[in-house]
Amino acid sequence: MSDAFDRLGYGTYELRHGEECVSGVRRAIETGYRHIDTAQGYDNEASVSAAIDATDVDREELFVATKLSTDNLSYDDAVATARVSRDRLGVDSIDLLYVHWPIHTYDPAETLPALDALVDEGVADRIGLSNFRPDQLAEAVDRLDHDVFAHQVECHPLLGQEELRELAVERGHWLVAYSPIARNRVADVDVLREVAAKHDASPAQVSLAWLLSKERVAPIPKAASVGHIEENWAARDLDLDPEDVERIDAIDRRERVVDVEGASWNRA
Numbered sequence: 001m002s003d004a005f006d007r008l009g010y011g012t013y014e015l016r017h018g019e020e021c022v023s024g025v026r027r028a029i030e031t032g033y034r035h036i037d038t039a040q041g042y043d044n045e046a047s048v049s050a051a052i053d054a055t056d057v058d059r060e061e062l063f064v065a066t067k068l069s070t071d072n073l074s075y076d077d078a079v080a081t082a083r084v085s086r087d088r089l090g091v092d093s094i095d096l097l098y099v100h101w102p103i104h105t106y107d108p109a110e111t112l113p114a115l116d117a118l119v120d121e122g123v124a125d126r127i128g129l130s131n132f133r134p135d136q137l138a139e140a141v142d143r144l145d146h147d148v149f150a151h152q153v154e155c156h157p158l159l160g161q162e163e164l165r166e167l168a169v170e171r172g173h174w175l176v177a178y179s180p181i182a183r184n185r186v187a188d189v190d191v192l193r194e195v196a197a198k199h200d201a202s203p204a205q206v207s208l209a210w211l212l213s214k215e216r217v218a219p220i221p222k223a224a225s226v227g228h229i230e231e232n233w234a235a236r237d238l239d240l241d242p243e244d245v246e247r248i249d250a251i252d253r254r255e256r257v258v259d260v261e262g263a264s265w266n267r268a
Contacts, residue, residue, distance in 0.1 A: 002059075002060055002061070002062060002063050002064075002095050002125075003063075004034040004035065004060075004061050004062055004063040004095075005034075005035055005063045005095070005096075005174075005218075006033065006034045006035040006063065006218075007035075007212060007217075007218040007219075008033070008035070008208065008212065008218070008219060008220075008221075008232070008233065008235070008236055009033065009035030009036065009037050009063075009065075009176070009218060009219070009220035010024075010025065010028040010029075010033040010035065010036050010037065010220065010221070010222070010223075010229070011037045011178060011220040011221060011222035012024070012025060012036065012037060012038045012042055012044055012048060012222060013039075013042055013178070013222050014042070014222065015042070015044055015047070015222070015224060016042065016043055016044055018044075018047050018050075020224055021044045021047035021048065021051065022047050022050050022051040022054065023051075023224075024051075024223065024224050024229065025047070025048050025051030025052070026051040026054045026055055027226055027229050028223075028229050028233075029051065029052065029055045029057050029062070030055060030057075031229055031230055031233050032233055033229075033233065034057075034061060034062050034063055035062075035063045035065070035218070035220070036048060036052075036062060036063070036064050036065070037065045037066075037152075037176070037178075037220045038064070038065070038066050038067075038089075039066055039067035039069070039098075039100055040066060040067060040068060040069040040072065040081060040085055040100070041067070041069045041070075041100060045066060045085055045088040045089050046088045046089075048064070048089060049088060049089050049090035049091075052064075052090065053090070059090070059091060062095075063095045063096070064089055064091055064094065064095050064096075065094070065095060065096035065097070065098065065128065065150075066085050066089065066094055066096075066097060066098070067097070067098040067099070067100035067128075067130060067152075068081065068082065068097065068098065068099055068100055068111075069081070069100060070100060070101050070103055070104040070105060070106070071104070071105060072105075073099065073104070073105040073106045073107070073110065073111045073114075074105055074107070074110050074111075074114075075110045075111070075113060075114045075117075077105075078110075078111055078114035078115070078118070079114050079117060079118060079121075079123075082094065082097055082114075082118050082123050082124060083123055085097075086123050086124075092122075093122050093123060093124060093125050094123065094124040094125065095124075095125050095126060096124070096125070096126045096127075096128050096149055096150060097115065097118060097123075097124035097126070097127060097128060098127075098128035098129060098130045098150070098152055099111055099115070099128070099129050099130060099132075100130050100131070101130065101131050101260070101262075101263070101264075102129070102131065102132050102136055102264055103260075103262040103263065103264065104262065108139060108140060108143055112140055112143045112144050115127045115144065115146070116144060116145045116146055119146050126146075126149035126150070127144060127146050127147070127148055127149060128148065128149055128150040128151065128152060128176070129148055129150075129151050129152070130151065130152040130153065130176075131152070131153060131263060131264060132151060132153075132264060133264045133265060134163055134164060134167060136264055137151060137164075137167065138167075141171060147172075147173070148171070148173045149173055149174065150173055150174040150175070150176045150218070151164065151167075151168060151173055151174070151175055151176070152175075152176040152177075152178055152220075153175065153176075153177070153178070154177070154178055154179045154256060154257065154258050155175065155177035155178070155179075155180065155211065155217070155219075156177065156179060156180050156181060156182040156186065156207055156211070157182075157186060157189065157192060157207055157210055157248050157251050158182050158185060158186070158189070158251065158253050158254065158255040159182070159254060159255060159256055159257075160249070160254075161175065161177075165214060165215075165216070165217060168215075168216045168217070169215050169216050172216075173216070174216050174217070174218050175216060175217050175218070176218045176219075176220055177211050177217055177218065177219040177220065178220055178258070179257050179258055180207060180208055180211055180219035180220065180221050181203075181204040181207045181208065181221060182207070182255065182257050183257050184203075184204060185255065185257065186203045186204060186206070186207045187202075187203045187204065189203065189251065189253070191247050191248060191250075191251055192206050192207060192248065192251075194247075195240070195244045195247065195248065198244070199238060199240070199244075201235075201238050202231060204221075204228075204231065204232065204235075205231060205232070205234065205235040205238050206235075206238070206240070206244075206248070208221060208232060208235035208238075209235050209238040209239070209240050210240060210244075210245060210248045212235070212236065213240055213245050
């Protein structure tokens, strides 16, 4: 089990082309990232493994998370494909295994016992959920034998996820924020541009720093270019003033950039 979970992780969504993914993950690790996030549906678990092999960093120093695809949520499919993911990633056990979306084949009575079994078997060390509504999250927490380590959702200054952040603090799990710069829509927000100018930073860095200022929130930005990988990492050193945080908290735009048919919030 790796304890290298870092609040600023590296996301690999859409890094589907082998060399692009290998290059991005390798550069991220060399920059300092230790928390790497992938998914069965990204079709790049083997490339993530190849990138790790291409660095001088020991796998024990890394925290690697992946997610079960919506087609693999029956008990048998979850167990079988998680074992395959573990082998593709080249790890003894997956540090964090999520349910990617609670849609299509998701059945709490099937999927959640599979997660418990995978932890018992040692295929995964920790359980995660992703894109769950608050009520679904509460049901899953009550059903699972093992603790939920993280809940991964879209979160950024334009979609603050206040209720889910409060639940993370209350229940003691991490809220892992994907799309933490809203696919750079943050660059069009006056408040974020003004705060960025004040700190000689970019709006993307301000967005990440804002998330890092929140209790039990861990953003996982995706970046392919060396410049963006390093720029995102540098957000760890950006200390926002309390008034900066208050101004960002008060942004009244609410925009979701990731929305899929059948998503839990569309079925509430």
